[in-house]
Amino acid sequence: xxxxxxxxxxxxxxxxxxxxxxxxxxxxxxxxxxxxxxxxxxxxxxxxxxxxxxxxxxxxxxxxxxxxxxxxxxxxxxxxxxxxxxxxxxxxxxxxxxxxxxxxxxxxxxxxxxxxxxxxxxxxxxxxxxxxxxxxxxxxxxxxxxxxxxxxxxxxxxxxxxxxxxxxxxxxxxxxxxxxxxxxxxxxxxxxxxxxxxxxxxxxxxxxxxxxxxxxxxxxxxxxxxxxxxxxxxxxxxxxxxxxxxxxxxxxxxxxxxxxxxxxxxxxxxxxxxxxxxxxxxxxxxxxxxxxxxxxxxxxxxxxxxxxxxxxxxxxxxxxxxxxxxxxxxxxxxxxxxxxxxxxxxxxxxxxxxxxxxxxxxxxxxxxxxxxxxxxxxxxxxxxxxxxxxxxx
Ligand code: PLP
Numbered sequence: 126x127x128x129x130x131x132x133x134x135x136x137x138x139x140x141x142x143x144x145x146x147x148x149x150x151x152x153x154x155x156x157x158x159x160x161x162x163x164x165x166x167x168x169x170x171x172x173x174x175x176x177x178x179x180x181x182x183x184x185x186x187x188x189x190x191x192x193x194x195x196x197x198x199x200x201x202x203x204x205x206x207x208x209x210x211x212x213x214x215x216x217x218x219x220x221x222x223x224x225x226x227x228x229x230x231x232x233x234x235x236x237x238x239x240x241x242x243x244x245x246x247x248x249x250x251x252x253x254x255x256x257x258x259x260x261x262x263x264x265x266x267x268x269x270x271x272x273x274x275x276x277x278x279x280x281x282x283x284x285x286x287x288x289x290x291x292x293x294x295x296x297x298x299x300x301x302x303x304x305x306x307x308x309x310x311x312x313x314x315x316x317x318x319x320x321x322x323x324x325x326x327x328x329x330x331x332x333x334x335x336x337x338x339x340x341x342x343x344x345x346x347x348x349x350x351x352x353x354x355x356x357x358x359x360x361x362x363x364x365x366x367x368x369x370x371x372x373x374x375x376x377x378x379x380x381x382x383x384x385x386x387x388x389x390x391x392x393x394x395x396x397x398x399x400x401x402x403x404x405x406x407x408x409x410x411x412x413x414x415x416x417x418x419x420x421x422x423x424x425x426x427x428x429x430x431x432x433x434x435x436x437x438x439x440x441x442x443x444x445x446x447x448x449x450x451x452x453x454x455x456x457x458x459x460x461x462x463x464x465x466x467x468x469x470x471x472x473x474x475x476x477x478x479x480x481x482x483x484x485x486x487x488x489x490x491x492x493x494x495x496x497x498x499x500x501x502x503x504x505x506x507x508x509x510x511x512x513x514x515x516x517x518x
Contacts, residue, residue, distance in 0.1 A: 126447045131448065131483040131493070131497070132450055132483075133425060133485060134276055134333070136332050138335065138486075140383055143335060143383070146375050147375050148372075150171065150371045150372040154167050156168040158360075159368070168369075168371050172369050172371060173187070175377060182317070182385060183318070184317075189344055189345055189346060189347055191362075192340065192365070192370070193340075193341045194340065194370070195340060195341040196225070199328035199330070199341050199342060200227035200328050201227065202351075202355075203268075203270065203328060204218070204220075204231040204235065204268065204270060204305070205231055205235065206352060206354050207350075207351055208235050208267060209352065210351050211267040211268075211350055214300075215265035216240045216241055217263055217267065218232060218235060218270070219266060220232050220244060220245070220271065221246075222244045222245065222466075223272070223280075223470075224307065225307060225309070227307070228272070232270075241265070245257050245261060247280075247469055250419070250421075250470070251466070253287070255287045259290045262291070262294050262302065264300070267302060268304075269302060271284065271287055271306060273306045273307065273310070274308075274310050274422075274423050275466060277428060277464055277467070278426065278428045278467070279310075279423035281423065288323025288324060301350075305324065305326035306324045306326075308327050310333060311423070312334045313335070313391065314423050319344055324346075325345070327343070328342075329341055329342055329344075331376060331377040334380055334381075334384050335380050336377050336381075391487050395425045398485055398493075399424060401491075402485075402498065405494070410501070412431070412433065413432070414430050414432075414476075416428040416430055423484075425484050426482070427483040427485075428480060428481070428482045428483075430467070431479050431481065432479055433509050433514045434479050434515075435479060436478055436479055439479075439481055439501070439505065439508065440452050
């Protein structure tokens, strides 16, 4: 059976050049980078080279990169690290209602520790209004965290504008409110320049752009007041104890190198496919609608609500036909709670349940899109015929 993978936002297949770059670090060059002997020095050199690549990728300095076990750890480090370290300056954190659980649940944890958190609303396209950030800033605020682009609906946020508001606030009130962005979904699609974005902290994760799983990084601008989150050895300039994941870090370094070379080509390839799939679904399937911003969206993201059907049923039927995608509720796997993101966009409970997300990648083809457009309407018709909701319409 032909299998079509359209869940690149969940994870991507590791690039063959990345696998090749990692291979020697499992056996030949196996030293612990903290060891002073030859084996250790070899590994240290490799980690330093990869750090430089990741720093160049973000337009940062190598000492501003802390390798982590992925996006979740980077987000936890940013939120908890900044909030606790700067507690005597204030106990208020601002974030949004559409963040990934790694940020949202860190924020909720902070609330249990006596911090106050403002969760900003978004508009019906999923956009944060920078004015809302401005209005939420108080003399108690120490951190603002707004994601670069949303993992479910693909909406890209006005990070530069928000950064400017925070910088102005800091100048006007002699404050140092830090600005963090979760860029886990954007590294393979958008140019990420921490200077241009104006952020003080930024999270990325290698497996979202053809790198290995279980490795990511937090960019921490020089001069940021942040205590370690993981206590242990003196690795990562004492900011994250634990022996470095040397093969993973080498794969990460290779993946950013490939992205820098290929990103423009990928975007050129993906945007027309994305548009074709969106238009096709909206034209062929009655009572379907796009979720997320029509223009300010990731080049590979298609998220639609198909009314009067369950997302889960569509997903399972598509899987039987060899097509892999995801739904608004499946990402918090097993949970029947509808997506907090779609609810924040103003979708009803049942509209959120009837959502499907297709995310494309470098192996996606026109034929794949045509196959989905051939199969999905039939599945929807069949499911609607069985749906009491549809009959009542
Ligand atoms: N942040 C966003 C926006 C994500 O999409 C994800 C993964 O889905 C994460 C954080 C977590 O990243 P990781 O899987 O590397 O822990």
